[in-house]
Amino acid sequence: MSNNHFRRGELYSVINGMASIAVARRLQKNFRAAGLEITIEQWSVLYHLWKEDGLSQQELCNRTFRDKPSITRLIDNLEKQKLVKRxxxxxxxxxxxxxxxxxxxxxxxxTIDLANQTMNEALEGVEKHEIETVKSVFQRVYDNLMGIAETTVDDRR
Amino acid sequence: MSNNHFRRGELYSVINGMASIAVARRLQKNFRAAGLEITIEQWSVLYHLWKEDGLSQQELCNRTFRDKPSITRLIDNLEKQKLVKRxxxxxxxxxxxxxxxxxxxxxxxxTIDLANQTMNEALEGVEKHEIETVKSVFQRVYDNLMGIAETTVDDRR
DNA sequence: GACATATAGTTAGTTATGCAACTAATTTCA
DNA sequence: TGAAATTAGTTGCATAACTAACTATATGTC
Incomplete structure (x- = not known):
C-alpha cells in the first residue's frame, strides 16, 4: 500500500462532490434550454449507441457502468420517447x-455540441496538463477499485 | 473564454463517470460490510452535523448542495432510524x-475511518501533487459554474 | 395595522439507482 | 440427452434526485 494513509476521507467529497453535481446540473440545464427533453442519463445511453448501434442491454450495462435494472428502465423511457426500439x-x-x-x-x-460547450464553461481557465492529470488520477482510481477480483458492476447475482 | 474549445464534451464522463461511481459504490459497500445501515447520502448529512450540530434544514441544503425536498426526505429517513431529531x-x-x-x-x-480507508484504497499509488491538482481543478470548475449570477442550488422558486 | 413579499419546510409526480428475486433461454457436462 | 448452471432481461422495493406547487411563518413597506 502507499505511504500516505491519513485523513484522505474528506477527498471523497472532492471526487464525488459539488463540482460533479454542478457539471451534471449545468449540462441538464443546457439541454433544457435548447428544448431537449432528454435526461443526461438517457443521453449517456444514446452516446454509446451513436458510437455503435444495436448493442444488447447487457453490453449497454458494461459500457455505461450501470446495472441491468437501470438499463431496463432507461430503455423503457427511451422507447416511450421513441428514441430507441428493442x-x-x-x-x-x-x-x-x-x-x-x-x-x-x-x-x-x-447534444454533443452542448456537451462540448458545457465542458468549456466548466473548464474555463483550466490548463491542458491539469486536465490530463485529472484523467490519469481518475483512471487510476477506477483501476484501483475495479481491478482484480473485486466486485464487478454486472452479474453479481 | 479560453483557447481550447474542442471536443471537451467527452470530459463530462471523466468528471462525472466511472471513477466517481466506483468510489461511491465502494464506500457504500464498506459501510455495509461494517454492518452500518446508512447510505452515503445520509452520511454526508451527518458529516455536516458532526461538524456543527443543530443546523436548520436550509443550512443543510447549502452545505450539502442539495435542494429542500431532498433534505426533507433525508431528514425523514434519518429520523426514522433515530439518528437525528427535528x-x-x-x-x-x-x-x-x-x-x-x-x-x-x-x-x-x-464512518470517518471507513471513508479514510476507502479513499486510501481508491488513491493507492496517486501522488500528493496529483491530488492537489484534482482539488484545484474541481474548485475551479465549481467556481466557473456556480459563480456570479448563475443558478444557485436553493431558492430557485 | 395591513397587504405584499420573502423564507422555511412539506407534498406530489417523474426519473434514476441499487439490491433481491424472478422468468425465460442457452450452455455445460455428466 | 437431460439436469444443473449460466446468461439476458424484467419486476418489486427502498432511497434519492429535481421540478412544481403548496402551507405556514416572518419581514418590509405603505
Missing part, C-alpha cells in the same frame, strides 16, 4: 438489441 | 433545527 436478436432469443430511431440520430450533433 | 427553533417557528442523537454520535469515528 429488436429481438436473430441468434439468441434472450437478447434485445437496442436500435436508434431517426429521431435519436438527429439528436447526436446538437 | 427540534423547533425557539426564535423562528418556521425553522427546524436538526439535532444528532447519541446513536449518531457513535457513528462518527467508525
Amino acid at each position: 429488436v429481438a436478436s436473430p441468434t439468441d432469443r434472450r437478447i434485445n438489441l437496442v436500435q436508434l430511431t431517426d429521431a435519436a440520430l438527429e439528436l447526436q450533433h446538437i | 427540534v423547533a427553533s425557539p426564535t423562528d417557528r418556521r425553522i427546524n433545527l436538526v439535532q444528532l442523537t447519541d446513536a449518531a454520535l457513535e457513528l462518527q469515528h467508525i
Whole structure:
C-alpha cells in the first residue's frame, strides 16, 4: 500500500462532490434550454449507441457502468420517447438489441455540441496538463477499485 | 473564454463517470460490510452535523448542495432510524433545527475511518501533487459554474 | 395595522439507482 | 440427452434526485 494513509476521507467529497453535481446540473440545464427533453442519463445511453448501434442491454450495462435494472428502465423511457426500439436478436432469443430511431440520430450533433460547450464553461481557465492529470488520477482510481477480483458492476447475482 | 474549445464534451464522463461511481459504490459497500445501515447520502448529512450540530434544514441544503425536498426526505429517513431529531427553533417557528442523537454520535469515528480507508484504497499509488491538482481543478470548475449570477442550488422558486 | 413579499419546510409526480428475486433461454457436462 | 448452471432481461422495493406547487411563518413597506 502507499505511504500516505491519513485523513484522505474528506477527498471523497472532492471526487464525488459539488463540482460533479454542478457539471451534471449545468449540462441538464443546457439541454433544457435548447428544448431537449432528454435526461443526461438517457443521453449517456444514446452516446454509446451513436458510437455503435444495436448493442444488447447487457453490453449497454458494461459500457455505461450501470446495472441491468437501470438499463431496463432507461430503455423503457427511451422507447416511450421513441428514441430507441428493442429488436429481438436473430441468434439468441434472450437478447434485445437496442436500435436508434431517426429521431435519436438527429439528436447526436446538437447534444454533443452542448456537451462540448458545457465542458468549456466548466473548464474555463483550466490548463491542458491539469486536465490530463485529472484523467490519469481518475483512471487510476477506477483501476484501483475495479481491478482484480473485486466486485464487478454486472452479474453479481 | 479560453483557447481550447474542442471536443471537451467527452470530459463530462471523466468528471462525472466511472471513477466517481466506483468510489461511491465502494464506500457504500464498506459501510455495509461494517454492518452500518446508512447510505452515503445520509452520511454526508451527518458529516455536516458532526461538524456543527443543530443546523436548520436550509443550512443543510447549502452545505450539502442539495435542494429542500431532498433534505426533507433525508431528514425523514434519518429520523426514522433515530439518528437525528427535528427540534423547533425557539426564535423562528418556521425553522427546524436538526439535532444528532447519541446513536449518531457513535457513528462518527467508525464512518470517518471507513471513508479514510476507502479513499486510501481508491488513491493507492496517486501522488500528493496529483491530488492537489484534482482539488484545484474541481474548485475551479465549481467556481466557473456556480459563480456570479448563475443558478444557485436553493431558492430557485 | 395591513397587504405584499420573502423564507422555511412539506407534498406530489417523474426519473434514476441499487439490491433481491424472478422468468425465460442457452450452455455445460455428466 | 437431460439436469444443473449460466446468461439476458424484467419486476418489486427502498432511497434519492429535481421540478412544481403548496402551507405556514416572518419581514418590509405603505
